[in-house]
Amino acid sequence: xxxxxxxxxxxxxxxxxxxxxxxxxxxxxxxxxxxxxxxxxxxxxxxxxxxxxxxxxxxxxxxxxxxxxxxxxxxxxxxxxxxxxxxxxxxxxxxxxxxxxxxxxxxxxxxxxxxxxxxxxxxxxxxxxxxxxxxxxxxxxxxxxxxx
Amino acid sequence: xxxxxxxxxxxxxxxxxxxxxxxxxxxxxxxxxxxxxxxxxxxxxxxxxxxxxxxxxxxxxxxxxxxxxxxxxxxxxxxxxxxxxxxxxxxxxxxxxxxxxxxxxxxxxxxxxxxxxxxxxxxxxxxxxxxxxxxxxxxxxxxxxxxxxxxxxxxxxxxxxxxxxxxxxxxxxxxxxxxxxxxxxxxxxxxxxxxxxxxxxxxxxxxxxxxxxxxxxxxxxxxxxxxxxxxxxxxxxxxxxxxxxxxxxxxxxxxxxxxxxxxxxxxxxxxxxxxxxxxxxxxxxxxxxxxxxxxxxxxxxxxxxxxxxxxxxxxxxxxxxxxxxxxxxxxxxxxxxxxxxxxxxxxxxxxxxxxxxxxxxxxxxxxxxxxxxxxxxxxxxxxxxxxxxxxxxxxxxxxxxxxxxxxx
Numbered sequence: 001x002x003x004x005x006x007x008x009x010x011x012x013x014x015x016x017x018x019x020x021x022x023x024x025x026x027x028x029x030x031x032x033x034x035x036x037x038x039x040x041x042x043x044x045x046x047x048x049x050x051x052x053x054x055x056x057x058x059x060x061x062x063x064x065x066x067x068x069x070x071x072x073x074x075x076x077x078x079x080x081x082x083x084x085x086x087x088x089x090x091x092x093x094x095x096x097x098x099x100x101x102x103x104x105x106x107x108x109x110x111x112x113x114x115x116x117x118x119x120x121x122x123x124x125x126x127x128x129x130x131x132x133x134x135x136x137x138x139x140x141x142x143x144x145x146x147x148x
Numbered sequence: 149x150x151x152x153x154x155x156x157x158x159x160x161x162x163x164x165x166x167x168x169x170x171x172x173x174x175x176x177x178x179x180x181x182x183x184x185x186x187x188x189x190x191x192x193x194x195x196x197x198x199x200x201x202x203x204x205x206x207x208x209x210x211x212x213x214x215x216x217x218x219x220x221x222x223x224x225x226x227x228x229x230x231x232x233x234x235x236x237x238x239x240x241x242x243x244x245x246x247x248x249x250x251x252x253x254x255x256x257x258x259x260x261x262x263x264x265x266x267x268x269x270x271x272x273x274x275x276x277x278x279x280x281x282x283x284x285x286x287x288x289x290x291x292x293x294x295x296x297x298x299x300x301x302x303x304x305x306x307x308x309x310x311x312x313x314x315x316x317x318x319x320x321x322x323x324x325x326x327x328x329x330x331x332x333x334x335x336x337x338x339x340x341x342x343x344x345x346x347x348x349x350x351x352x353x354x355x356x357x358x359x360x361x362x363x364x365x366x367x368x369x370x371x372x373x374x375x376x377x378x379x380x381x382x383x384x385x386x387x388x389x390x391x392x393x394x395x396x397x398x399x400x401x402x403x404x405x406x407x408x409x410x411x412x413x414x415x416x417x418x419x420x421x422x423x424x425x426x427x428x429x430x431x432x433x434x435x436x437x438x439x440x441x442x443x444x445x446x447x448x449x450x451x452x453x454x455x456x457x458x459x460x461x462x463x464x465x466x467x468x469x470x471x472x473x474x475x476x477x478x479x480x481x482x483x484x485x486x487x488x489x490x491x492x493x494x495x496x497x498x499x500x501x502x503x504x505x506x507x508x509x510x511x512x513x514x515x516x517x518x519x520x521x522x523x524x525x526x527x528x529x530x531x532x533x534x535x536x537x538x539x540x541x542x543x544x545x546x547x548x549x550x551x552x553x554x555x556x
Contacts, residue, residue, distance in 0.1 A: 005502065007555075037511065038495055039511060039524075040495075042163060063493035063496050064492075064555060065496070117499065148337060
């Protein structure tokens with residue numbers, strides 16, 4: 001198969017061997033995120049210390065896109081506070097909508113190909129939504145608040 | 149192929165089947181989602197808009213007469229297609245969902261008492277679950293689901309045991325949209341009739357694949373949709389026994405469904421018009437009429453025989469893919485195959501197959517309870533039609549092997 005650009009090496013590498021996959025000993029925040037339309041579900045746990053993400057773990061039953069995003073996101077989120085994370089999330093959302101080059105996103109910019117896959121964007125947005133909800137103190141979230 | 153059926157003869161009638169996707173010939177295996185439309189259907193819709201656009205049943209001018217004749221002609225064709233005893237027992241709707249909701253709100257809700265039950269099955273589409281839950285919540289009734297076997301067959305003895313005096317209505321799929329199981333509807337209807345329980349059959353997935361004879365089935369209500377039957381979207385129908393239609397109050401009020409209106413009271417039209425408020429999907433039904441003509445010309449018996457052969461071929465071919473799990477092994481099955489490849493999510497399967505030109509659906513297929521039964525969040529689903537070929541099945545299986553090598 002000429003591998004579609006969406007499944008670039010970096011995405012496949014994180015899907016096959018996700019970083020920070022599992023759970024934390026003593027998380028300060030935990031959230032279950034579901035994408036009800038497609039059936040993706042994942043749990044993100046974080047340890048917040050002095051307002052910054054000191055540790056991160058995730059697990060779940062997801063497609064390659066959600067899995068790779070959750071893995072890449074964990075690598076990127078360590079050390080960030082809620083405001084920095086929100087700014088990054090905004091940039092990532094713009095990236096997958098084809099409205100940003102995602103220069104601040106590092107390896108996460110590999111998901112930029114999603115601009116050409118509107119139906120798959122939610123797969124990558126789920127880990128972000130789940131992390132943001134965890135930080136906000138919510139135990140559950142969904143990417144479909146505005147859709148059936 | 150042992151039968152003389154030649155899909156190539158019919159493929160040429162479907163303009164979409166000539167296109168390519170990502171540079172590969174389109175292999176359209178998402179027919180249970182919606183079917184492609186033959187040129188005759190496109191022409192019928194186009195002809196209405198081009199030549200005789202007019203409202204129905206309220207214009208005496210020539211265009212109105214022509215539109216009314218074509219629209220009501222479609223009702224006649226559909227009535228014959230389903231062997232409905234009388235055309236005025238066929239309510240035209242926007243699809244199966246509206247048809248089931250009509251029965252839920254107009255028939256079931258006024259009759260339901262606290263403690264009553266509506267019996268469905270574990271394999272239902274949400275359209276045959278959620279309307280019942282909504283009216284149950286309003287009335288204090290509850291929705292119960294009869295279990296299925298690991299092979300995806302309804303456990304008929306369990307269904308029968310659940311048909312207690314509490315059950316005020318039963319609702320079952322004729323054919324499962326996820327795993328293709330063909331339910332023994334005539335037998336189910338016999339069990340229901342013996343207890344005086346009305347039966348609704350969700351025929352969405354049956355009509356494109358097999359002869360449907362509502363009188364032979366012996367049910368009370370039959371709901372169907374046009375867009376899976378090669379017709380336009382936004383078309384469908386509810387057949388109900390006359391005694392039910394007479395007893396049911398209108399669901400929507402408006403024009404077209406009345407005899408006289410005054411502020412002292414309104415006299416409703418007779419069925420089916422009392423359930424058809426407002427200007428209907430005229431072009432859509434004219435297109436559906438053309439779709440039925442088309443299907444009758446191909447021959448529904450020939451379609452059924454050919455699809456059974458193609459399903460057997462595809463099922464065997466899928467078994468050659470390492471790590472592939474096929475869901476549902478009912479003895480009576482329509483050409484719908486739900487599957488997963490070990491270690492690969494259904495969405496990745498669908499995206500990667502699309503890159504090979506193969507269109508399948510991935511997700512829960514509007515059947516969460518069935519996904520829960522199989523213990524998976526989602527599956528990929530290939531659903532075939534009479535215009536699909538063995539060569540397409542081969543291309544599909546080759547593409548699956550590539551997916552497996554990339555991700556599994």
